[in-house]
Amino acid sequence: MKERNPQKTLVMKFGGTSVGSVEAMKQAVDIVRQSKRSWPRLVVVTSALSGVTNLLLDSAVRSARGDKDAALPAAEALTARHHELIDSLVTDPARGALLKEEIDLLIADFASRCQAICLLGEATPRALDAVAGMGERMSVRILAAAIDSAGIPAASVDSTSLIVTDDCFQSAHPDIEATTRQTRRVLEPLLNQGQVAVVTGFLGATPSGVITTLGRGGSDYSAALIGAALPAEEVWIWTDVDGVMTADPRLVPGARTIPELSFREISELAYFGAKVLHPKSIRPVIEARIGLRVCNTFNPDHPGTRLLAEHSNQSQHVIKAVTAIRNLQLITVEGRGMLGVPGVAARTFGAVAATGTSVPLISQASSEQSICFAVPVESTEKVISALKNTFAQEIARRDIDSIWATGEVVIVTVVGAGMRNTPGIAGRIFSVLGENNVNVIAIAQGSSEVSISMIIDAADIHRAVQALHALIV
Numbered sequence: 001m002k003e004r005n006p007q008k009t010l011v012m013k014f015g016g017t018s019v020g021s022v023e024a025m026k027q028a029v030d031i032v033r034q035s036k037r038s039w040p041r042l043v044v045v046t047s048a049l050s051g052v053t054n055l056l057l058d059s060a061v062r063s064a065r066g067d068k069d070a071a072l073p074a075a076e077a078l079t080a081r082h083h084e085l086i087d088s089l090v091t092d093p094a095r096g097a098l099l100k101e102e103i104d105l106l107i108a109d110f111a112s113r114c115q116a117i118c119l120l121g122e123a124t125p126r127a128l129d130a131v132a133g134m135g136e137r138m139s140v141r142i143l144a145a146a147i148d149s150a151g152i153p154a155a156s157v158d159s160t161s162l163i164v165t166d167d168c169f170q171s172a173h174p175d176i177e178a179t180t181r182q183t184r185r186v187l188e189p190l191l192n193q194g195q196v197a198v199v200t201g202f203l204g205a206t207p208s209g210v211i212t213t214l215g216r217g218g219s220d221y222s223a224a225l226i227g228a229a230l231p232a233e234e235v236w237i238w239t240d241v242d243g244v245m246t247a248d249p250r251l252v253p254g255a256r257t258i259p260e261l262s263f264r265e266i267s268e269l270a271y272f273g274a275k276v277l278h279p280k281s282i283r284p285v286i287e288a289r290i291g292l293r294v295c296n297t298f299n300p301d302h303p304g305t306r307l308l309a310e311h312s313n314q315s316q317h318v319i320k321a322v323t324a325i326r327n328l329q330l331i332t333v334e335g336r337g338m339l340g341v342p343g344v345a346a347r348t349f350g351a352v353a354a355t356g357t358s359v360p361l362i363s364q365a366s367s368e369q370s371i372c373f374a375v376p377v378e379s380t381e382k383v384i385s386a387l388k389n390t391f392a393q394e395i396a397r398r399d400i401d402s403i404w405a406t407g408e409v410v411i412v413t414v415v416g417a418g419m420r421n422t423p424g425i426a427g428r429i430f431s432v433l434g435e436n437n438v439n440v441i442a443i444a445q446g447s448s449e450v451s452i453s454m455i456i457d458a459a460d461i462h463r464a465v466q467a468l469h470a471l472i473v
């Protein structure tokens with residue numbers, strides 16, 4: 001591992017809402033100003049303005065369906081929002097005018113890509129990544145100019161020159177060695193000159209330069225990768241809530257900030273739906289022994305959440321948080337002939353994997369007569385048809401009786417490292433769900449015993465999350 005620079009290095013990431021309006025971006029610039037005082041080497045990773053990635057992707061999808069004017073209203077809205085930021089935050093008019101030209105070119109590029117997609121009648125994952133990435137390519141230029149206008153020397157950097165990935169579009173995997181090399185090569189000279197490097201989140205590129213993205217919400221991952229590559233002392237994720245909370249505050253109004261969490265706990269939380277941190281962002285910071293903090297752009301004095309390498313025994317809470325993943329269906333493969341037949345599970349998940357679907361939860365009845373697992377609603381049809389093909393013979397022989405999907409379900413997960421040493425916790429969880437009339441369809445417990453997950457009907461999500469949250473006292 002490379003020696004750390006004797007001068008301290010900090011990587012900060014601003015999410016979409018943190019740069020999504022003039023007020024928010026002013027606040028972000030202020031945070032950069034404050035942080036630069038204690039951190040001479042500062043990298044700022046930014047998301048697209050809130051809502052922009054959705055707007056870009058939605059236009060591309062509508063173009064693919066034949067709407068040749070799909071990009072027009074989007075282009076208008078994008079121009080208005082980005083120009084407003086430039087007018088308010090870039091003090092030098094000549095620089096502002098040049099920047100507007102750059103933004104207009106990116107928007108024109110977006111519109112022509114949508115036209116091409118419309119003509120082809122298809123939006124390939126590669127085309128979608130090129131379109132989705134426009135949001136960060138616009139925001140990074142404006143944020144860098146706004147920081148610079150505030151008297152803090154800053155330069156914008158497209159992470160396509162830092163993050164080297166494979167061509168698994170829409171969820172590309174970084175090549176860590178190449179990314180480390182490139183990140184240092186491009187960022188070190190800027191940091192050594194005392195400039196703030198303002199870098200696009202979310203984006204990478206293949207070795208031949210084709211734009212890729214790291215997956216939705218992937219800017220957190222970009223910050224972690226850059227932090228690990230330099231390496232930085234700390235990575236701070238600036239978002240729109242006071243850190244990682246006991247539940248999504250949109251689901252549970254009484255949710256509270258969790259001041260400290262172990263990496264294992266945060267991994268379970270992120271994996272099981274706490275959108276506040278991308279699950280992939282945790283591994284790079286653990287491996288490089290980097291401090292991670294999640295904090296609120298709109299309440300910067302709040303300490304937020306600190307991640308600890310190990311579970312601290314100081315917390316008095318056995319259950320620390322409750323999370324949920326929505327928009328799932330549970331698929332069951334069942335049949336009396338499955339009993340003891342080796343390889344059924346391997347063939348099942350082989351068939352699922354071949355459809356490109358990831359499975360957040362699996363549960364098998366001990367009688368071995370059924371396997372069930374959750375998949376995103378939009379994948380259900382293709383997964384069932386792949387399974388019916390794979391098991392055509394077993395179905396004909398009646399060894400497998402049926403392959404079917406439930407209605408919409410959610411996974412609700414309870415997280416807390418203290419659960420491992422607390423007998424009876426599962427009993428309390430199921431009693432509270434029962435008392436609240438929530439039917440549990442399937443259960444899975446992480447082998448680390450840091451989490452217990454339950455599949456429940458989608459209609460019960462509020463009742464279940466609120467009832468389980470009440471167990472955190």
Ligand code: ADP
Nearest residue numbers: 015016017239240243244245247248274275276
């Ligand atoms: P950003 O754009 O800053 O990356 P995100 O929308 O991706 O922000 O993530 C922040 C959101 O995550 C919060 O506004 C909150 O609604 C949601 N969230 C879900 N679960 C949690 C949780 N346990 N703690 C905090 N926020 C959560």
Ligand code: ASP
Nearest residue numbers: 047053202216217218219
């Ligand atoms: N802008 C991207 C998204 O909306 C990445 C991010 O915000 O983290 O998914």
Ligand code: MG
Nearest residue numbers: 015217275276
């Ligand atoms: Mg996010």
